[in-house]
Amino acid sequence: MNPRLDMDRIIDDRRTRIIVCCGSGGVGKTTAAAAIGLRAAERGRQTCVLTVDPARRLAQSMGLSSLDNTPRLIEGIDPASGGSMHAMMLDMKRTFDEIVEAHADPQRAAQILANPFYQSLSSSFAGTQEYMAMEKLGQLRRSDEWDLIVVDTPPSRSALDFLDAPERLGRFLDGRLIRVLTTPARATRPFTKVLNAGFSVMTGALTKLLGAQVLRDAQTFVTAFDTMFGGFRERADATYRLLQAPGTSFLVVAAPEPDALREASYFVERLDEERMPLAGLILNRVHRSPLPRLSAARSLAAAETLDSIPNEGVAPAGANGHAVTAAALRLHAERMSLSEREQRVAGAFTSAHPAVPVLEVPALPVDVHDLAGLRRIGAAMGPATEGREL
Amino acid sequence: MTARDTDWDGVRLHVVTGKGGTGKTTVAAALALALAHTGRKVLLIEAEGRQGIARLFDRPPLPYEERKIAIGPGEADDGRDPGGDVYALAIDPEGALLDYLQMFYNMRSAGHVLTRLGLVDFATTIAPGLSDVLVTGKATEAARRRQQGGGYVYDSVVLDAPPTGRIGRFLNVTAEVSGLAKVGPIRTHADTVARVIKSPQTAVHFVSILEEMPVQETLDGIAELRGIAGMQVGGVVINMARPAVLSREELKAPPDTEMMASALAAAGLRNTDALATALSGELAEHTGQLEVQDRERTELEAAGQPIYTLPMIAEGIDLAALHRLAAELRDQGAA
Numbered sequence: 001m002n003p004r005l006d007m008d009r010i011i012d013d014r015r016t017r018i019i020v021c022c023g024s025g026g027v028g029k030t031t032a033a034a035a036i037g038l039r040a041a042e043r044g045r046q047t048c049v050l051t052v053d054p055a056r057r058l059a060q061s062m063g064l065s066s067l068d069n070t071p072r073l074i075e076g077i078d079p080a081s082g083g084s085m086h087a088m089m090l091d092m093k094r095t096f097d098e099i100v101e102a103h104a105d106p107q108r109a110a111q112i113l114a115n116p117f118y119q120s121l122s123s124s125f126a127g128t129q130e131y132m133a134m135e136k137l138g139q140l141r142r143s144d145e146w147d148l149i150v151v152d153t154p155p156s157r158s159a160l161d162f163l164d165a166p167e168r169l170g171r172f173l174d175g176r177l178i179r180v181l182t183t184p185a186r187a188t189r190p191f192t193k194v195l196n197a198g199f200s201v202m203t204g205a206l207t208k209l210l211g212a213q214v215l216r217d218a219q220t221f222v223t224a225f226d227t228m229f230g231g232f233r234e235r236a237d238a239t240y241r242l243l244q245a246p247g248t249s250f251l252v253v254a255a256p257e258p259d260a261l262r263e264a265s266y267f268v269e270r271l272d273e274e275r276m277p278l279a280g281l282i283l284n285r286v287h288r289s290p291l292p293r294l295s296a297a298r299s300l301a302a303a304e305t306l307d308s309i310p311n312e313g314v315a316p317a318g319a320n321g322h323a324v325t326a327a328a329l330r331l332h333a334e335r336m337s338l339s340e341r342e343q344r345v346a347g348a349f350t351s352a353h354p355a356v357p358v359l360e361v362p363a364l365p366v367d368v369h370d371l372a373g374l375r376r377i378g379a380a381m382g383p384a385t386e387g388r389e390l
Numbered sequence: 391m392t393a394r395d396t397d398w399d400g401v402r403l404h405v406v407t408g409k410g411g412t413g414k415t416t417v418a419a420a421l422a423l424a425l426a427h428t429g430r431k432v433l434l435i436e437a438e439g440r441q442g443i444a445r446l447f448d449r450p451p452l453p454y455e456e457r458k459i460a461i462g463p464g465e466a467d468d469g470r471d472p473g474g475d476v477y478a479l480a481i482d483p484e485g486a487l488l489d490y491l492q493m494f495y496n497m498r499s500a501g502h503v504l505t506r507l508g509l510v511d512f513a514t515t516i517a518p519g520l521s522d523v524l525v526t527g528k529a530t531e532a533a534r535r536r537q538q539g540g541g542y543v544y545d546s547v548v549l550d551a552p553p554t555g556r557i558g559r560f561l562n563v564t565a566e567v568s569g570l571a572k573v574g575p576i577r578t579h580a581d582t583v584a585r586v587i588k589s590p591q592t593a594v595h596f597v598s599i600l601e602e603m604p605v606q607e608t609l610d611g612i613a614e615l616r617g618i619a620g621m622q623v624g625g626v627v628i629n630m631a632r633p634a635v636l637s638r639e640e641l642k643a644p645p646d647t648e649m650m651a652s653a654l655a656a657a658g659l660r661n662t663d664a665l666a667t668a669l670s671g672e673l674a675e676h677t678g679q680l681e682v683q684d685r686e687r688t689e690l691e692a693a694g695q696p697i698y699t700l701p702m703i704a705e706g707i708d709l710a711a712l713h714r715l716a717a718e719l720r721d722q723g724a725a
Binding site for chain 1: 409410411412442445601602603635640645646652653654656659665666668669672673675676678679682704706
């Protein structure tokens with residue numbers, strides 16, 4: 001039996017400065033991050049929730065018509081404990097632009113921002129969103145305006161992308177490869193002959209693939225961007241170290257589905273390798289019956305018995321009493337088998353990682369619409385008794 | 391035979407998208423099975439390298455190679471439908487790039503060297519749309535591929551595409567690439583791909599579940615694709631729908647717990663008062679869920695696309711469940 005993840009202990013601990021929510025897409029990660037931010041705020045923390053791709057509905061649930069690249073104060077937080085909550089949504093292009101503007105003189109910055117290669121890189125390169133999420137996290141942390149930052153990681157195929165992509169973009173931007181390829185003049189410096197031959201094959205292949213114009217755009221970009229290159233790798237490294245530091249807690253969010261839990265498993269193993277502090281697993285949207293002692297099999301059997309005996313001596317108003325009861329029993333049986341399957345699937349994770357604290361958050365019958373809904377999810381993360389009301 | 395009309399008779403490439411967690415891959419696999427009847431040959435392509443298809447069909451991870459993974463059910467009782475074949479292919483951008491180099495420049499072995507030097511990373515980074523073009527390019531190539539003698543190799547191709555949030559960008563390859571490559575071979579390739587994607591031969595189906603956020607995303611996705619000239623929006627597959635256990639009218643009246651308790655006693659259960667209370671609570675929750683489902687279904691219907699409904703399978707998805715879903719899709723006219 002895995003220990004229960006004690007969310008309140010984590011958010012009440014003033015040394016916790018960053019909580020990172022990871023997991024594959026569609027598991028309710030963003031909602032979980034917002035619920036944690038809200039619960040922490042109402043327990044006295046100055047929180048900022050950094051989200052990457054919230055559904056419009058979720059922004060609305062926090063009372064905002066939209067979220068932008070600046071932290072916005074969320075109204076309606078219970079002020080009794082002296083906490084507050086801000087939320088912001090990452091605009092990766094804007095964040096990238098800001099880095100450029102901060103590090104290049106105005107003329108050069110304008111030149112970079114107008115470059116087609118830069119525009120494409122800053123709005124659609126696969127690792128840019130992750131890199132900029134890390135960058136923003138670093139900025140928020142350094143500003144010291146909040147004592148707890150809750151980050152919701154970008155929706156990607158794999159939860160690991162969050163850890164790998166920034167490094168990839170950093171490596172790409174700082175890489176020799178891009179310079180050699182895009183600035184042939186430099187390649188003539190005594191590299192090695194073999195490499196040079198390899199690179200010229202590559203340049204040829206790239207020209208074939210993309211046409212010469214793409215390479216020219218990239219070359220212009222590299223020339224203008226030159227002075228900033230070294231910085232990117234360093235920044236990525238600095239944020240990476242921030243994630244390894246005490247004060248950071250990783251939460252892996254998963255739905256009780258095989259794919260989501262497999263991703264969660266990979267991620268847990270990876271965090272361990274990287275010596276990054278894992279707080280635990282949030283098993284989200286779990287279906288539980290209030291009547292766990294009536295098994296699916298017994299419930300179905302009872303329904304069948306009812307089908308076979310006629311209604312006896314009941315008032316006309318209750319003529320279908322047996323039918324209703326049989327239907328309720330079948331519904332219960334379905335719910336029990338869903339719940340059994342979820343437990344079986346979750347068992348594959350928990351038995352492989354017996355030391356990882358786990359917190360089950362029940363599936364809500366309806367979507368979250370407002371702060372009250374987020375508060376209910378937060379309550380389900382609190383002590384076991386508080387969550388029972390759900 | 392089976393001159394039976396389906397909703398998508400002229401379509402050769404079925405693109406399946408959906409929000410994460412809606413069961414997009416499951417539905418794509420079920421659709422491929424449904425299409426594989428009467429000796430038809432169907433290719434099921436996985437675009438995102440998760441090996442979800444291999445797991446669904448209980449096979450070892452798929453290589454970058456078209457392999458037969460299942461046979462379509464056929465209709466054994468009349469003996470006239472022998473079933474068909476489902477082939478599967480897991481595409482990754484790297485394999486697709488090598489394939490492309492081989493197909494157009496006959497340089498596969500050089501390609502391997504280039505891969506080691508980091509070409510794929512570089513090429514897909516320098517032109518972010520490139521890997522999408524290569525993946526969609528592979529799908530359209532399979533859909534158009536002909537045997538000696540002229541017939542198509544595959545009667546249908548089903549593409550398990552990226553999630554709804556990225557589908558517009560993924561499919562609108564020309565726009566994506568033209569930002570960078572205004573001329574050149576990739577541009578030409580992208581134009582060829584776009585001609586197939588933006589033709590009546592291709593339909594984009596959306597998978598949703600009856601909850602607010604996935605429905606909203608589906609509607610946004612449909613609107614986005616309608617904004618791209620020539621793109622054909624296909625059907626909306628409602629997945630994991632919970633059928634009503636009683637009629638809406640019967641559910642409207644709150645259950646009489648006393649009556650339920652006596653019925654439970656008649657069925658031989660004990661502690662019937664507590665049971666009845668808990669069961670009527672579950673029934674009320676079910677009623678609430680149905681209300682949400684009905685509302686969300688109305689929202690989806692307003693989009694005006696054909697709707698197919700697949701039931702929630704509480705035991706989880708295995709091969710038998712896939713066949714069951716495929717039969718549903720066939721019965722409802724999706725294939």
